[in-house]
Amino acid sequence: MTPSSTSDGAAAAGPSAADLTPVAVGDIETELARRWKAAAAEAGRPRLHSSALTLIACVEEEQDHQKVIDAVEALAGKHPMRAIALHAAAATPKGSVEAWIGAGCSGSDGSHSICSEEIVLEANAAEPERVLSAVQSLLVPDLPVFLWWRSCSPLGNVVFERLEPLCSRIIVDSLRFGDGAQAVASMREIVKRFEARLTVRDLNWQRTEPWRNAIGVCFDDPLLLQLLPVFDRCSVTFAAAAGAEVPSARSLLMAGWLTTRLGALRGTCTVAPGKHWPDIEPGRVVAISLTSSSSKASLVLVRQSAPTAIKAEAHDTDGTRFRSWLFQAATVPEASLLDRCMDTLGRDRLFEAAVT
Amino acid sequence: MATIAAPSAAPAEIINPFREGLRLEGATTPCLLVIFGASGDLTKRKLLPAIYNLAQASLLPPSFAMIGFASTQMDDAQFRDVLRDAVANSSEVRVRDPAVLAYLQQRCYYISGDFGDPAAFGALKAQLGVLDQRYGTSGNRIFYTATPASLYPPIAEKLHESALTVPEPGLGHFVRIIVEKPFGHDLASAKMLNAELEKFFQEGQIYRIDHYLGKETVQNILVLRFANGIFEPIWNRRYVDSVQITVAESLGIEDRGKFYEETGVVRDVIQNHALQLLSLVAMEPPLTFDARDFRDEKIRVVEAVHPICKEDVPNAAVRGQYGPGFVAGVNVPGYRQERNVAPDSIVPTYAAFKFTVDNWRWAGVPFYVRSGKRMPKRVTEIAMQFKEVPHLPFRKSQVEMIAGNVLSLRIQPDEGITLKFGAKVPGPVMRIRSVAMDFDYGATFGTEDASPYERLILDCMKGDQTLFDRDDGVEAAWSLIDPILQVWQEHPTVKFSNYAAGTWGPAEADELLARDGKSWRLL
C-alpha cells in the first residue's frame, strides 16, 4: 500500500495496518480525492484510477481487515475497485462509525500502477441503520456492489439484512458456516431466498473446483466416457480429525455436484471420513470414486501431497487399469477464490443445483 | 490394456456430463500438438513461451503432449533444453515456475527428419500413437506449420499420405492445422495455397493465423463498438469525416534483409494487419460472435472496399523507402544500406493508401491507411475524425484550433482510447481549446495481456475459428492489394529513397491527404 498522511494527525488505535489513516466518514471522499491529486503531482502526470465495482467485505474479527486488504490489492489489477472492509461487532462502542482509509497501488513502475481505494469501517452491530448510512455514502455511483460476507451464515444478521438490498452479488464462504449439513442447509436457504434478485457465490464451492475439473477431464477420455452408463455409485472421502466425523460442507457440495451431473448416482453417493490423512486440514476432500454395481469399472481419484496433486486412475469392466492422470491441485489462496467468485457473470446453476 | 466391453445400453453418442460449467469448459480438450519447424525462430521466440504460459495458467489440458519436428538433429532431451532456454529468454513469460517447466518438459518430444521424407512422417505417426496411449490425448491433433510458407502444401500432403489429416475411426474428435502467415505472396499464390490445403483438409480444420487478431487491444475495438450504445449511432458517414489507420514502426528491418526484400511493407503489414484493423472498425455488427457470423461481416466489408484500379493507383497509393536519418537521436542507415538488401532495391518500406467503402454506412468517407518502417515512433492506432459542428456560435471568441472531435483507438503501445473535444479555457473570456480525455487500459486493468499466440493456440484447442482468417477473407484482402502491387511492379520508381529515417514518410503521402484538404495526424 502507498502510505499517505492526512492533516488529521497521528494514526488512531484501530485496524492494525499501519498504512491506514483515520478519517471521518464524511471526509472520506474529499480525502481520497486529495490523495489522488497528490499522487498525480508526485508522479508528474495525471494519475488514472478507475473502478469497476464496490466491494463491501464484512469481517468477523477486527484483525481480518488486513486479510481483506491483501486480497483486494492482489486483485486490483483485474478488478479495480473501492473496497469497504466493515467490522460491525457487539463490543465496538456505540454512537459513531470509525473510519480509516488507504489507497493501495500495485505495479511499482509508477506509470502503470493500478490503484484501489480501501476503506475500513468499525461500527457497533446493534446500530445497523448507522452502518448502512456510512456504507451508502461511500458507494461508487452507478457501479455494481458486491457483498463479501466473511463470517458465519448471514441469515438473520441485522447488518446483512440492511446491506443486502444494495448489492447485486453476495459472496459467502460456507466453510465458515459450521457443521457440514447445517452449512449446506444455510447455503440452500440463501440461494433460494435470493435466486430471483441477485447472484450468490461460495468460496468453498470454488475449493472443489480442482476435483470437478479433474473428473471433467477424465471423462473426456473416450474409453472412460464409453463406460459412463455402468457407473451407478460414488463415494466422497474427506479428511477427518479423530472423533470429528461430521461430513464437511465441501464434501457434501462435491457429492451434490456428482449426483446432479449423473442421475444414476442419485441416492447412492456416500460421504465418509478418511482416517489416514493426519497432515491434511480436516474437511478437505481427499478421495472420490465412481464405481459400478454390475462390473469392476471404476474411476478413483486420490489426493497426493508433495507436490499437491490429484491422482486419477480408470479401470475397465474387468478391473484392469487402462488410464491414469496426475492433476496439479495446489491450495488456492483466498484472493484467487474471491477472484473466481467475482469473475463469472450470472447465476452459477451448477452450484445452485449442487446445494438444492 | 484389456478390451473394454461396450455397455449394452450405451447410446451412440455419450456426452460428458461433468464438463458443463467448468471454467475449463471447451477450453482444454485433450490433444497432441505437433510443431513443424520446431528448431526455428518462431518456435523459440513465440510458440514455446506461449505454450509455457498456457501451462503456467493451467489452461493446457492435463491430457496434453507436444512433438517438435524439424530437420536439425536433436533428441527429446535436447528439445527439452530448447524449451527451457526459450522460456528463460522470453520477455513474454510472466511467471517462471520450475515445476511448470518440468511438467511441460516431461510432455515434450522431438522427431528429426525432412518434411519431404515419408519415413519421417511414419515415425511421427507411430509416436503420435504411443503418446495417445500414454497421455490419453484421444487421437486429437493440432499441427502447427512454423516453417517457410513454401512447405505448407507438402506438409499437408505428407500428413494426408500418412492418414493423419482425419481423426482415426473410433478415436479422436479433431485434427486441425494452424498455418502461419504469410498466406501467399499475391492473389494467385494465395488461391493456390488455399486450393492445396483444401485438397487435404476441410476449411473447418484450417486455422490461418494473423497474430494481430489475437491481441487484446484489437479485440477491444469490437467491445468498444458493439458493447457501448453511445458509439454505434455516430459510427457512420453522417458523423465521421474520415478515418486514419497508422501502423508505424521505429525499427528498421533488423537482420531480416532477405525476408524483407521478398516482402515489403504492403505484404508484411498492410495486406494483413492494417486491413484487419480496417475491417474491424468498418464492419457491420455481426449477429453473434460465432466464427461464421463474425467472419462473414469482416469479409463483407473488405469486399465493399472500392478496388483501387490500375489507373487510380497514382492518386490513391503512395510508396516510400527510407534513407539514412536519425531515430530517437541515433544515426541509422538507409534501407539500401542494410545487410542483405540490394543497393538499388525498389522494395517499399512505407506505403499509404486512400480507401473508400462502398456501402450505406461509409459512402464518401475516406479511410487513409499508412504503415512504415523507421518512423519517428512505434505506434499503431485508428483515429476516427468526426465532422465539425455545422455552426459555431463563438465567432467573437478566441478559438484555438477547434477542429472536429477525434476518437483515437491506440493499439500499441499504451493501449487506450482518447477522445479529443473542445473545452473552455478557465477565465473571464470565452476561449476554447482542444483537450484530450484519455482512457488507459494499462492503468485500469493491471493484468498483463496474454500474448496473441497464447490466445490463438488456445482458441484452436477449443475449436474456435473466430479470430482466424478464412479462405475467402484472405483472397478478398489480396484482391484489394494485388492491382497496386502490379502497377508498382510494372513502374519501378526511381525516386527511392524518398523519406529520411525518423520522419513520417514521403512528401507524396502528405499530398495524398492534402488533395482532400486533410493532413495526417501528428502522433
Ligand SMILES: NC(=O)c1ccc[n+]([C@@H]2O[C@H](COP(=O)([O-])OP(=O)(O)OC[C@H]3O[C@@H](n4cnc5c(N)ncnc54)[C@H](OP(=O)(O)O)[C@@H]3O)[C@@H](O)[C@H]2O)c1
Ligand atoms: N519468426 C517470426 O517472428 C515470425 C513471425 C510471423 C510469422 N512467421 C512465419 O513463421 C514461419 C517460420 O518462421 P521462422 O522465422 O521460425 O523460420 P526459421 O527460423 O527459418 O525456421 C524454419 C523451420 O523450418 C524447418 N525446416 C525448413 N525446411 C525444412 C525441411 N525441408 N524439413 C524439415 N524441417 C525444415 C527448420 O528446421 P532446421 O532449421 O532444423 O532445418 C526450422 O525449424 C515462416 O513462414 C514465417 O513467415 C515468423
